[in-house]
Amino acid sequence: MLNQVREDIRSVFHRDPAARNTLEVLLNYPGLHAVLFHRLANGLWTRNFKQLARLLSTFSRWLTGIEIHPGAKIGRRFFIDHGMGVVIGETAEIGDDVTLYHGVTLGGTSWSKGKRHPTLEDGVVVGAGAKVLGPFTVHKNAKIGSNSVVTKEVPEGATVVGIPGRVINHPLTEKEKTRQEMAEKIGFQAYGVSNDMPDPVAEAIHLLLDHMHAVDNKLDRVCTNLKKQGIQGCDEKLPELNNEDFEPVNAGGTD
Numbered sequence: 001m002l003n004q005v006r007e008d009i010r011s012v013f014h015r016d017p018a019a020r021n022t023l024e025v026l027l028n029y030p031g032l033h034a035v036l037f038h039r040l041a042n043g044l045w046t047r048n049f050k051q052l053a054r055l056l057s058t059f060s061r062w063l064t065g066i067e068i069h070p071g072a073k074i075g076r077r078f079f080i081d082h083g084m085g086v087v088i089g090e091t092a093e094i095g096d097d098v099t100l101y102h103g104v105t106l107g108g109t110s111w112s113k114g115k116r117h118p119t120l121e122d123g124v125v126v127g128a129g130a131k132v133l134g135p136f137t138v139h140k141n142a143k144i145g146s147n148s149v150v151t152k153e154v155p156e157g158a159t160v161v162g163i164p165g166r167v168i169n170h171p172l173t174e175k176e177k178t179r180q181e182m183a184e185k186i187g188f189q190a191y192g193v194s195n196d197m198p199d200p201v202a203e204a205i206h207l208l209l210d211h212m213h214a215v216d217n218k219l220d221r222v223c224t225n226l227k228k229q230g231i232q233g234c235d236e237k238l239p240e241l242n243n244e245d246f247e248p249v250n251a252g253g254t255d
């Protein structure tokens, strides 16, 4: 527990250049006070002292302007800068090294019980005033721009801005890189469609590309083994596919 508190204090120095010394941080950072109160309230909540936990969280809200439900799961080195107006719901889950600024809501969009608040994975940063609403995941190291409203899953490392939130950068995952290589090979503009505009035809082609990639790999392995056994016939190159191969047969025709 003490180690966790030390880490929480250190995380302020790492993420706020204005922090000068430990005493200043301990006395002047409501975000830190709220996190420390939450660690206590969550301990009470999980030990079934629910009423006491709620009381402590309400006291913390009165003192800091930050409302964290005692049931929310919060990882290590969590930092809330400035803090006023932050709301974190009961079923929110927050990984390690996450940063929130003032006015952030990690809220729900339904009144039904069960998981209804977002999960923020390690290293996520949520800008001032952003609203992240619903039981989806914001994956590792994603950034959410100030005043955005996000209601859908955010990919790892992506930056989301605006209302509704849209991804402005989307670093490719290994699987996506492979797809892109395959797509380039056959001259298909696989990434012409953005994440905000899911297209069933593009998705079907993506699946075909994944399958072709698997078949390619398998064929490579078969050929290597055949060569090892002195069997020839794998040196012949497959014909390249070009953009023109995908143009409609009658395009520009007079029929």
Ligand SMILES: CC(C)(COP(=O)(O)OP(=O)(O)OC[C@H]1O[C@@H](n2cnc3c(N)ncnc32)[C@H](O)[C@@H]1OP(=O)(O)O)[C@@H](O)C(=O)NCCC(=O)NCCS
Pocket: 082, 101, 126, 127, 128, 143, 144, 145, 146, 147, 148, 159, 160, 161, 162, 168
């Ligand atoms: C979203 C954010 C992380 C992006 O930072 P970045 O990766 O450096 O991106 P850039 O600043 O280069 O901006 C990229 C584009 O997104 C736009 N953009 C950036 N933040 C935006 C926001 N919050 N809302 C809408 N558009 C935004 C920029 O205008 C730019 O658009 P352009 O390409 O048309 O010129 C950052 O702008 C942000 O909002 N951080 C939160 C900081 C915060 O809340 N601080 C509070 C301190 S008290």
